[in-house]
Amino acid sequence: MWLLFMCGKFYYILFLFCPKFMCSIYLSFHTFVLITKVNSFSFLRFCSMEEEDIHHIRTVAFTLTLLYYYYLKCVDRNPCMTSTQVGDRWAGELLRGHPTRFFNMFRMTQEIFHDLLNELRINHGLHGSARTTPREVLAITLYVLSQNESIRGAMERFQHSSETISRYFSVGLNSLISLAHKVVKPEDPTFHSIPSQIANNSRYMSFFKNCIGAIDGTHVNARLSSEERVAYIGRCGSPTQNVMVACDFNMCFTFVMAGWKGSARDSRVFKFATRNLRQGFPYLPQGKYYLVDVGYSLQRGYLKLYPDTKYHIPDFERSSGVARGKKEIFNKRHSSLREVTERAFGLWKKKWFILRDMSSYHFSKQVQIVIATMTLHNFIRRHPSRSDTEFVILEDDSVQVSPEGFEYHVGRSIHEEFGLEDACTREDEGASEIATLREQIADDILRS
Secondary structure (H helix, E strand, O other): OHHHHHHHHHHHHHHHHOHHHHHHHHHHHHHHHHHHOOOOOHHHHHHOOOHHHHHHHHHHHHHHHHHHHHHHHHHOOOOOOOOOOOHHHHHHHHHHOOHHHHHHHHOOOHHHHHHHHHHHHHHOOOOOOOOOOHHHHHHHHHHHHHHOOOHHHHHHHHOOOHHHHHHHHHHHHHHHHHHHHHHOOOOOOOOOOOOHHHHOOOOOHHHHOOEEEEEEEEEEEOOOOOOOHHHHEOOOOOEEEEEEEEEOOOOOEEEEEEEEEOOOOHHHHHHHHHHOHHHOOOOOOOOOEEEEOOOOOOEOOEEEOOOOOOOOHHHHHOOOOOOOHHHHHHHHHHHHHHOHHHHHHHHHHHHOHHHHOOOOOOHHHHHHHHHHHHHHHHHHHHOOOOOOHHHHHHOOOOOOOOHHHOOOEHHHHHHHHHOHHHHOOOOOOOHHHHHHHHHHHHHHHHHO
16 A cells, blocks of 8 residues: 555656656556456456555546646646637727728628617527627628638637537527518518509509519529438539529518428429418518519419510510510510519629528528528618618619529529420419400500
């Protein structure tokens, strides 16, 4: 026992002066015990010690190893995130700094950021912790969405661990999903008034005064495992999620159906969204209608283009912008009004870069990202300041739509992939009624 006591004391003294070396001695010793102890007491026979002595040595060595672990974690720490420009301080600097610098990082003005922060914090569960403020949580979320920054990149920018960044990115997304129930919907649920974009434009007022918006779809890149990705590959040639939206003429999304496989037919997504009350599709008053592409069925409340003729604006531009005959004239006017969806898609994908190169999150989070960015899109557009220059520029109809608006665009590729006959779904309830309305509008445009 005296020898055991002296060995333990000597081990402890060496541990104080060279803990890393003594830890390696313990690990080597313990590994040797495990390797040589093939039979029940082979190691004891090897070193001619009592089992009780071996147990005491192990206990002392294990205790000292725990002390060493504590020493490394709490005494001799070597922190990884040591920058003085920590996340909340950086966000505060940007808020007090030049507007352009702030806009480039978070894709909104400082005023909109403040109002969004208050809305999410008070009403939608945005929160921080003892070391993280709600402002920093929102900044982390916007930074990842707008810059498509990886978790590691956000770790360096905000000086937090990967676990902290991931956790608070999820907190930010969840608060935006909660806000979506408030802002991703029509501003006027009764659709009583005529949209100003129609009322103030003689090209549309007399013909489309009962139109309340447009429905269209797009595809967003999806990151999936090798086992899942095949089912999500559609006409785009890569895994995507199929997203259907309703859009008003203010370039705001009033309904979103996200998360469908890229291989899903657009007519199937449309029918599921409009016929299942639980999906929350906006109520369609009698006499009102949406503009839709040729890929959707002809039915009451959804005014589609004439098939078998030109209908996309670029098609007309390639032929000197001239429309010939009643059907082409109607299609050109219809498409120019429905182009609002392409403008909205273009700005949405351009502003939130993560949509163009989705990171490897779980697919359910990828769906959340789509909805969260549409929520931000609407919040910015409907803000009383109306200060977002990118939206202001697109208010001019003569401005060319961003290429992102046509990227993975559903309507533009339906007939190219399947043929026009396959794209046009069967006629549905009220088809003759809406067909009559289409003829009436086409005749009125031709006579005007």
